[in-house]
Amino acid sequence: MASDYTAFFLLQDPNVRLVLAGTILIGIIAAITGCFTFLRKRALAGDAISHSVLPGVCLAFLFYGEKNPLVLMSGAIASGLLSLVLMEAVTRARLARPDTAIALMLSVFFGAGIVLLTAIQHQGNAAQAGLDKFLLGKAASITREDLQLIGLSACIIVGLIAVFFRGFYLISFDEDFAFSIGFRVKFLQFLLSVITVWTIAIGIQSTGVVLMAALLVTPALSARMWTDSVVRMVFIAGFFGALSGYVGAFISYTAPALPTGPWIVVSATLLAGISLAFAPGKGLVSRWAVHQKNRRKSTDENILKLFYQLIEKSGGAQHGLLEEDLINQRSFNLQTLRTGLKRLIRKGLVVQLAGVYSLSEAGMSAATRVVRLHRLWELYLQRYLHLEPDHVHDDAEAIEHVITPEIEQMLAEELGYPDKDPHQTNIPPETL
Amino acid sequence: MSFQVNDWWILLTTCAVSLCCVIPGTFLVLRRMAMYGDAISHAVLPGLVAAYLISGTKAGPGLLAGAASSGLLVTILIEFLQKKVKVQHDAAIGLVYTFLFAVGVIMVSQFAGMADIDQDCVLFGEIAFVPFDLIAGIPRQLLISTGLLLLLLLALWAGYRGLYLSTFDPGFAAAIGIQVIAWHYLLMAMVSLSTVIAFESVGAVLVIAFLVGPPATAALFSKRLPGMFLLGSLFAIVSSVAGYFLAMALDANVGGCVSLVIGVVFGISVLIRKYLFRE
Structure with missing residues (x-):
């Protein structure tokens, strides 16, 4: 065991470096994107989206026949966006109140995902083994290919957030004001949704669909306790997200049988607990x-x-x-x-x-x-x-x-x- | 496809469980608290596992007590975060239940050998195992869920006025001396109990479909509480039956199929209301 720890902390094993880079990147990206989810008070919608990517992942696998990261991610993004669109349509048409619409889409999409997942499992296709790691996350399963995709996505997402930062910032606080001074609010909202769904789609590798929402919101909430500036909040949240990801990788390395999602969430929540208790001022x-x-x-x-x-x-x-x-x-x-x-x-x-x-x-x-x-x-x-x-x-x-x-x-x-x-x-x- | 005694048991249990969920679910939908159902259904897990580990059995009042108390714990924690730490509503819910669920999953994976529960069961239940756990020839799950259904009906009958008034007009209810907070906690206890019962059959996430789906569909057609209960029960039973046959046909998880059907029923209802009941 002790040698496991040293091997992990000294990064001797190239596989450790791979997994660690993956979980930390995911933690940072999720926390940064999550700041806007949090500020726009969409934490629960984020939760629904993360449950909703499951059927997309399964369908993508069914059509493609193997676990190609890019294909699975595209499937995840597609079904995440679909659930978001349906949620908003149902709410806008006043067919259900927002909370009901969120709960309904969450459970129905997840149900569809479970149907597909169990049906695939019962088919006995050997390539499907490990598809269920997307439920609760398994950091150790991050491959070199996955990491490339995560890294590329991270660069694009951070780039987009940097470029559109002012717009995202404004629509998080006052959409009407943003519109009145000439920002394209609809476009910004759409872009932010895509970024959120995309983040979730890459995040389920480490955290799983069930708990992904926590990785979005918990670091953002912790960061909010320490500062009133959105810029600082983004950096602090990113730091908290990275720490949680680090813990996830560590657990995955020392106890490969355990799902990593819950450990990442528990460590993120402990950081939140410390912030809620001891942050100066708030x-x-x-x-x-x-x-x-x-x-x-x-x-x-x-x-x-x-x-x-x-x-x-x-x-x-x-x-x-x-x-x-x-x-x-x-x-x-x-x-x-x-x-x-x-x-x-x-x-x-x-x-x-x-x-x-x-x-x-x-x-x-x-x-x-x-x-x-x-x-x-x-x-x-x-x-x-x-x-x-x-x-x-x-x-x-x-x-x-x-x-x-x-x-x-x-x-x-x-x-x-x-x-x-x-x-x-x-x-x-x-x-x- | 041959339909045997076991299938009847599973079907009946699914129906009973979904009916249990309609009663508190209707109030959740009306009170705009659907996501509390989500939170509680995830958060009962640690209580459930702790009770398993302590009592060593799946049955028994200890289990219900453990799970129901963690349901109340989540409500209290959310309120504490909102009122004392001034955390915004959605983040408070998100923070509390993901944490409790994560703790529950860790407990499950740590003690998997000791208790008869695993991760898959936690996430999407296994109602197909219902016929293998019999008491006097009747599945334990069916007995428990029928018992809870009677209990919930009793609570509904006895507390109808309080639940009704505190749901539709909490201000007025408080003004005429109704303990709005007490009814809130009673409702949360009802949600917790139904969640615990449904948990084993459909798992943590799909409970929400059972709680929210049929009442939300019923709300499309009825603006009155009794109508919502009746329609909600009807939709719950229809979805359970159709979902069960779908599961048999696809060889897939029953809870997942019922949730899928609940979604489809909602979608069809939306279309029916749009084209047949045009106002």
């Missing part, structure tokens, strides 16, 4: 962190507000407060209050002396600002939305934590630098 973890940060911020500001309100209530006389005073003013979870106070002390906004809490100078100014924002917003709601004074508090409670100094400035200006809120309490002046 990932779950960073989304969660932002959420926590916002919660902490609003807790802190609510505590500061309590200080201000209590000081205001006592006419400025009371400066030191106990935990109970704060709790009595506003029903706070004691634990939340304590951690909040600790944070404020760390930030130097609150000072604690023998269980008595008071605001520092910086704390006073921060507290004043929150109260000012709250009351400015209440006044704004009353004056411009004509809300009753007793309806404005809850909204202000939420917005006070997000208003920026610029908006504060605009609000004050719009309201004419007021000094009373709708409840006739003072709006504190701007602090420096």
